Amino acid sequence: MRILTMAQNTFREAVRDKVLYVLLFFAAVVIFGSKALAWISIGQDIKIVKDVTLAAISLFGVLIAIFVGTSLIYKEIDKRTLYTIISQPMHRYEFILGKYVGLMALLAVVTLIMTGVSAVYVLLLGGSLEKMYFLAVLLIYCKLTLVTAIALLLSSLSSPILGAIIVFMAYIFGHATGVFLNLPPQFDGTLAKQLLEIAYYIVPNLSNFDIRSEAANGVPVSLGYVAWAITYAAAYTGVFLILAALVFEEKDV
Amino acid sequence: MDAIRTENLSKVYKGIGKRTVHSLTELNLTVGEGEVFGFLGRNGAGKTTTIKILCSLLKPAGGTAYIFGENARNRATRRLLGYLPEQPYFYEYLTPKETLDFYGRLRGLSAAERARDWDRLSEMLELREIAGDRIKSFSKGMRQRVGFAVALVGDPPLLILDEPMSGLDPLGRRMIRDIIRHQHELGKTIFFSSHVLSDVEQLCDRVGILVKGRLSKQGQIDELLGGQDNQRETLEDYFLREQQKGDLQL
Numbered sequence: 001m002r003i004l005t006m007a008q009n010t011f012r013e014a015v016r017d018k019v020l021y022v023l024l025f026f027a028a029v030v031i032f033g034s035k036a037l038a039w040i041s042i043g044q045d046i047k048i049v050k051d052v053t054l055a056a057i058s059l060f061g062v063l064i065a066i067f068v069g070t071s072l073i074y075k076e077i078d079k080r081t082l083y084t085i086i087s088q089p090m091h092r093y094e095f096i097l098g099k100y101v102g103l104m105a106l107l108a109v110v111t112l113i114m115t116g117v118s119a120v121y122v123l124l125l126g127g128s129l130e131k132m133y134f135l136a137v138l139l140i141y142c143k144l145t146l147v148t149a150i151a152l153l154l155s156s157l158s159s160p161i162l163g164a165i166i167v168f169m170a171y172i173f174g175h176a177t178g179v180f181l182n183l184p185p186q187f188d189g190t191l192a193k194q195l196l197e198i199a200y201y202i203v204p205n206l207s208n209f210d211i212r213s214e215a216a217n218g219v220p221v222s223l224g225y226v227a228w229a230i231t232y233a234a235a236y237t238g239v240f241l242i243l244a245a246l247v248f249e250e251k252d253v
Numbered sequence: 254m255d256a257i258r259t260e261n262l263s264k265v266y267k268g269i270g271k272r273t274v275h276s277l278t279e280l281n282l283t284v285g286e287g288e289v290f291g292f293l294g295r296n297g298a299g300k301t302t303t304i305k306i307l308c309s310l311l312k313p314a315g316g317t318a319y320i321f322g323e324n325a326r327n328r329a330t331r332r333l334l335g336y337l338p339e340q341p342y343f344y345e346y347l348t349p350k351e352t353l354d355f356y357g358r359l360r361g362l363s364a365a366e367r368a369r370d371w372d373r374l375s376e377m378l379e380l381r382e383i384a385g386d387r388i389k390s391f392s393k394g395m396r397q398r399v400g401f402a403v404a405l406v407g408d409p410p411l412l413i414l415d416e417p418m419s420g421l422d423p424l425g426r427r428m429i430r431d432i433i434r435h436q437h438e439l440g441k442t443i444f445f446s447s448h449v450l451s452d453v454e455q456l457c458d459r460v461g462i463l464v465k466g467r468l469s470k471q472g473q474i475d476e477l478l479g480g481q482d483n484q485r486e487t488l489e490d491y492f493l494r495e496q497q498k499g500d501l502q503l
Contacts, residue, residue: 001356001358002359002361005355005358005359006359009344009355012346013344013346016346058315065347079342080338080340080341080342081342081343082310083305083308083336083338083340083341083342083343084338084342084343084356084400084403085312085359086308086336087308087310087331087336088308088310088331088356088359088360089328089329089330089332089359089361090328091328091329114342116454142264153443189311250312252305252311252312253305253310253311
């Protein structure tokens, strides 16, 4: 109940955040601008439009997760709204989970809006939409659950700007974890190779959620893979949320 | 039973570099049930730190705080207290009615209890006329009224108020004084910090004076100031004397 109350409030707060509308505006520009890219790729236009719209849903979802997520807890401390909330008979983890659920609800609405606009645009251009397109969106949302959990952890540890930089770096690394295992031979036996191998197993591999080109090109992806990717996101998200709750539990505010 | 009891409560902050700042040193404080207790001290003496520990915003470095005999760190204990921070901040986009409903939900009150609380508190704090306005447009005095209403949500037996009169005009101060008196009459325990010593003298049964994180004195106002006769010292003189004594000792 208390988690839901916090979540409703977080949703309401985020809906009133101007950053959200600026990002949604740019998402619309990219979605409708995708046709421009399609013109320069003869005969591939619908594939390009699908690819670019999925990229836009992913990119703007991640930007909202990072910018809103990293300021979520920090803002409460900075504006001292936290004082009267934490002094209520509630667990601190309920506060953290409420903030998280509220932002995820917002991201669900934003993802649905962007998907709806993209889908209508593809259909208006004469294209067709397969199940794969929507599975790709589902995995983008899974990625957002994970990135938001990292942002929330950082929000209870650092300032929004530093937090955003770190989450953005984690996002880049998360898309390049394959490189960690495929270093050139001259790295064999070095500490750097060992550290990167450890990092490979710790840093979540965000490429697992990227089935955009398969969706654009109509290449099927098994439901088993999708289920595995959802489990992967849930496991990492759980770990980051537990860490965020533990950090916040000990925090003096 | 004591409404508040602290045993050797200490708080240390890590300063810049390796320097540590002792904000509170072995504080042993008792506030009886039904008392109005004034908590005095200069800026930085440790008043807000004590209040934040009582409300579980800060973790003590040592010692324990008890609220009605229960450890203040227990979640259920916080049901017994209402807290008004110095310069309270609320979600700016909510109205007073939405704000009280939000805190009622966090306290686990039912819809009927929340509606009753709104009726009771909106009348007591004159919130009805501004019930639908967003807090972002409110003056300091209006915010303080909302803050007091939030502290009273769920009708807790202990009120912890940090500088409740700070920054208010004479009318606002009068209103807060009247509410404190009214809550006292209802049997509530009120623990508040203040720099306005005339208000403390008017309202409090007992006071505690904090000097540089240590409790220099606590007791009945009449006993500390020398009874009711003409020789009675003002609280201001007494307070300043205690500060000077503390400065010499520390």
